[in-house]
Amino acid sequence: MTKRYSIAAIPGDGIGKEVVPAGLAVLRAAAARAGGFALDVTEYPWGSDFYRATGRMMPEDGTATLRKHDAILFGAVGDPDLPDDLTLWGLRLAICQGFDQYANIRPIRLFPGIASPLVGADAAALDWVIVRENSEGEYAGHGGRAHRGLPEEVATETSIFTRTGVARIMRVAFRLAESRPRKHLIIVTKSNAQRHGMVLWDEIAAEVAKEFPAVRTERVLVDAMAARMVLKPRSIDTVVATNLHADILSDLAGALAGGLGLAPTANLNPERHAPSMFEPIHGSAFDIMGKGIANPIGTFWSGAMMLDHLGEPAAALMITDAIARVTAAGLLTADLGGKATTAEVTAAVIAAIEGRNL
Structure with a gap:
């Protein structure tokens, strides 16, 4: 009996409207080749034009609609004619x-045929x-502004760390590290300067580590971590960091692996x-919208992560293997x-998914 998965597609803004249709085409090809399941896709035209x-x-009932x-x-969000906080908080973060x-x-991951900036x-x-x-940390959205437009104007942005x-x-990160061959987790912090929330972060990390004795851990300050990614990349395997720190470090990581167009995300x-x-x-x-040159690989890889999450690892592997074949062939x-x-x-x-010549 064929399993059917209900997928919401939200292209969003800019090149999201180009890479999401491409991603859906690749997902359908993988589903057809793997067999045993199918994707029922509903597209939602939400974003800046909406x-x-x-x-x-x-x-207003968007999340209720998506829950089914x-x-x-998801493609992308952001429009040069609208405030970034409006677009981000109104859709993706919502x-x-x-x-x-x-x-x-x-x-x-460094795919074959792609050169890293790291020599x-x-x-x-x-x-x-x-x-x-x-969900929290530096992007909790807690704070405010007072005395707008006056010399004494003040703005606060409060990081929130809950036990x-x-x-x-931490448990998600430790389980992931435990599942990987090296069983090594770097816990990124800044507790030397942020002595409340980040100290709690460190303390809880140490507590959770006791549940995972097979995982070797290190605690590394975020600035040192940025340098280590460039200078000692082979010393890194699994990393856990706060909302802000991981946002920055993962963009650096994507650039080191060839570019942000390759990089996927799972929000689980x-x-x-x-x-x-x-x-x-x-x-x-x-800046490149409508030119037909957007890199769709990050969307393909995100789609593979989606299939893996849904319980279709064979189809997910078909996609990542196909990406590797295409990049190795120099089609970039x-x-x-x-x-x-x-x-x-x-x-x-x-x-490549269908086993045909490129």
Whole structure:
């Protein structure tokens, strides 16, 4: 009997409208080749254009609408003519926080045929997973502004660290590290300067570590971690960091692996009380919108992560193996130094999934 998965597709803004259709085509090809399951896709036209028409980034009942789906494939959010905080909090963060998608998983891999900016880096040097706390920390949205426009104007942005929030992301990170061959977890902190929330972060990490004796841990300050990613990439395997720290470090990691166009994200509700959301991290990139040159690989890889989450690892592997075949063949978009279009890369990845010549 064929299993059917209900997928919500939200292309969003900018090149999201180009890479999400490409991602869906690749997902359908993998489903057809793997057999045994099918994807029922519903597309939602939410984002900045929707805001201009309605005054909202998504309908008031948007999360209730999405809850019926098994997973969400998201493109990008952001518009140069609208405030970034309006677009981000109105759509992407509304979904992440509304569904308590507290574990953000960002794998890093150097695909064949792609050169890293790091001299001498190879696939063994760049094989990491960054686990980002995705619900609180520096992006909790707690704070405010007073005396607007006056000389004494003040703004506060309060980081929030709860015992529950820190403990649960640590357990996700430790389980992931334990599942990987090296069983090594780096806990990123800044507790030398941030002596309340980050000290709690460190203390809870040490407590949770006792539950995972097979995992070797290190505690590394975030600035030292940035340097280590560049200078000693082979010393890194699994990393856990706060919302802000992991956001920055994972973008650096994506650049080291060839570019942000390659990088995927899974926003997980690990307990599966609500759907999880999968997206590339490259943003809306209005400067290349409509040119047909956006790199769709980050979306393909995000789709593979979605299939794995749904319980279809064989189909997920088909996609990542196909990506590797295509990059090894030198079929690359402009951001990677190539001349291929979005459509050409998409067609090549589908051909590789189907076992055809590129």
